[in-house]
Amino acid sequence: MKKWISPSLLAITFVLSAIGHYANWDHTLQFVLSAIAVVFVAGFLGRATESVAHYAGQRLGGFLNATFGNAAELIIAFFLVREGLYDMVKASLTGSIIGNLLLVLGLSIFAGGLKYKVQNFNVTLAGLNGSLMIVGVIALFVPAVFLNTHSITELETDTLSLVVAGVLIISYLAWLGFSMITHKKYLDDVTEDKEEELPNEHAPSWSKGKSILYLILATVMVAFVSEWLVGTLESLTERFGLSELFVGAFLVAIIGNAAEHSAAILLAMKNKIGAAVEIAVGSSLQIALFVAPVLIFASYFTGNTMDIVFTTIELVAIGVAVFIAKSITQDGATNWYEGLLLLAVYIILGVSFFLV
């Protein structure tokens, strides 16, 4: 499997895609080129993540991957915020959360489950992840309810948004302290490694330093290619008459999360389901508890604060995704059928968004 990630093919597809973008070739051609490049770049990223995870442990590796994976989204969202396109920002944040919780997690659990009957990960971590997800939903849900049932001034809405955003950022930073420092061991992966790690085919081909370097490089490449791909999407989707909500919440999110997708699925298929869950769930938590609040503060400095009030449909989509993901992960064990259930919910939401 690793053979096809040839360095030369990786470089060629990336460069071709770059030329297509900057020379402004036909959008359909650009789309095809960058789509091919995404496959190779994501594969590269997956391999780098796996290598780093080997040195750093599944959880830190997963966290690094989730963070690097979200870097692209944060950058894109910053540009959208500067242009005041708040609805599109919220749609893509929503899409990113449900894409990670349903599509990435679903495919990982499903693919891993086809190879391994049952896959286990730290059940305490699963419970904490669930609680964090619920806090994220509450933080989005409560302001929306208050706004819909009471007449609140714009100033009060902004104040509420900033306070909630601040609470979320503090919660997220405290979570990093908790999970990386005070309770690191407590949340460690289930050690199925002992039986697994024996054959030396599993030894990574890169050194520790090289692995980290490649992880950063691959993430940057993914960020670029994702943006080029997203750039072509709008004109393409106009041609096919798709709604903005569907494009923002599904197409952009799927492509923007290509890194998480490939890395998580590859890890799950190597029975490292703990790292796969960390990528998928960790990435969605990072978006809800860190990326979204940071964007609200960033918008505040542009003089036109983005409020934290999502639309009813977005709230329902996030709430629904959190409930089923929490229900499926909370016992710390997964199987193919649970992956299929997550995908079923993703399809139901996707068709609903498509038809609106």
Next chain:
Amino acid sequence: MKKWISPSLLAITFVLSAIGHYANWDHTLQFVLSAIAVVFVAGFLGRATESVAHYAGQRLGGFLNATFGNAAELIIAFFLVREGLYDMVKASLTGSIIGNLLLVLGLSIFAGGLKYKVQNFNVTLAGLNGSLMIVGVIALFVPAVFLNTHSITELETDTLSLVVAGVLIISYLAWLGFSMITHKKYLDDVTEDKEEELPNEHAPSWSKGKSILYLILATVMVAFVSEWLVGTLESLTERFGLSELFVGAFLVAIIGNAAEHSAAILLAMKNKIGAAVEIAVGSSLQIALFVAPVLIFASYFTGNTMDIVFTTIELVAIGVAVFIAKSITQDGATNWYEGLLLLAVYIILGVSFFLV
């Protein structure tokens, strides 16, 4: 206890009830006769299920019982669909789901709990059942929210309904494959059987073939008697001025689920709580994930598609029933108080429906 299910009494009450129905006797008399017949027929079904469960294991026995129990409802619903009475179909589906999750499950856990301090069943199965229930709620909830917040054409509503129905049917068939084939052992009952099955009083009095034959026969009889009873209800309830919603969701559902009621309670009192849960929860899952979607497709072929949009009250009732049932079953252990809580929620819903 088994003594009173005398074959002759069974036959006499059944035949009397049949004559009353086809000769169109006075409705009150018909009601009394078929109500008495239901008691005997349901007792017969309970005994046959228990016997099959002895040969097939608690879970397959429970599944068979749930399926045969729902056959009656499916047949009745088909007739209602053919006549376009979609509101009544939805009310009776709702009633069947909450009746199984609250009344059947509640009485089983309560009755079993009075005899045994704590009853255990497979905790993994409990978790999966919970996730399936949540998917069922999501599938009903999401289309309703989209319809209430956006202007959607009838054609789009029908498309959404059919897609969601298709996703649910695939999920249900995959569930059968998962629970009966790929992960059969994984979901096996807690083996309290060892201590239990020793005395030969527990040996079934029927052979394997006879048990299956009797199971089918008893189910068919239940289906007939239930229909006769339901037939008399409408005129009776008109006399007492009850609302259609209450009749559809409570009276019809209670009587239509007589088979599940008696079988599940008897099994719970013999400490086979795993089979009782399988009947109650399995039956409600079958209705939400299979019976309802099949009815939608069936209605499609009549040229007037039944949409999947339930009323707010029905959604709340189903959602509430799923949450409390999930919370109570998720640890794989039950006691009398948990049964009482389920019944408390059933009473709250029943009084609310009655007063509307």
Next chain:
Amino acid sequence: MKKWISPSLLAITFVLSAIGHYANWDHTLQFVLSAIAVVFVAGFLGRATESVAHYAGQRLGGFLNATFGNAAELIIAFFLVREGLYDMVKASLTGSIIGNLLLVLGLSIFAGGLKYKVQNFNVTLAGLNGSLMIVGVIALFVPAVFLNTHSITELETDTLSLVVAGVLIISYLAWLGFSMITHKKYLDDVTEDKEEELPNEHAPSWSKGKSILYLILATVMVAFVSEWLVGTLESLTERFGLSELFVGAFLVAIIGNAAEHSAAILLAMKNKIGAAVEIAVGSSLQIALFVAPVLIFASYFTGNTMDIVFTTIELVAIGVAVFIAKSITQDGATNWYEGLLLLAVYIILGVSFFLV
């Protein structure tokens, strides 16, 4: 730590506060005096509870504390009901429920978690508490939905309220029978006591009889001081222009629950997290399942029944608090971060209520 609860200081602050109240001194002075008195009285109560818990076990001790703690609220609420101030009653009930589930529980878990890496309590009890909380939410939620979607007469609303109240009271009394009689041992605390109880510094300084006497005395003192404090609040808050909803749901609730606060936090810091959870969760359950229904019946006898229909915001606040508290307690293990999450949700709700 025990040194500062000197009997003489306790008596002096209490008497000063009493004089200030009955001599009707300046409200700001009254407020300061009774606030200081609350600190000493609550400390006294915490010590008495701890002593009783030593003799009675953590759970019975926790129950006693919760009951004595709620006695104050029940008395205050009775006066409000007699004056027909139903909105304020509901706001303070709401505040009391979320205050216990988020603030008391959050501070206890956080403080205990700073001293002990992980604190454990009976996981079965945690699950049952969760189910009881959900029944409480359902009982408040269902009538509100029915009232908002259907035209129901006032008489029907009253009937529904009384029936639901009756179901709740029966459920609560059955819960006492279950947890104190039929399944007492089953719900016993995790016995970390063996290692803990060895040093005789933990031996209580009071006899069993004296402990109970002091518990009652301290509770009565808390009730008085709380009321004096609440009495000064209204004029103070008017001066600062706060909304009644915020005052009722936050200020009154925080002060009215001072007893639970101090007792629960002190117990958690002594690694008796089981008793702390029992106080916080048990107190909120008692309010939802017993105090609120009793008030409805009490109002019925005044000829003007208080209905069980809470406002949307109150329902959302209670629902949100229950979901996060259930998610955090359900594994029977707590750490500082989980306490912080509860406090984060409390802050989000507090700011929202403040801004309305």
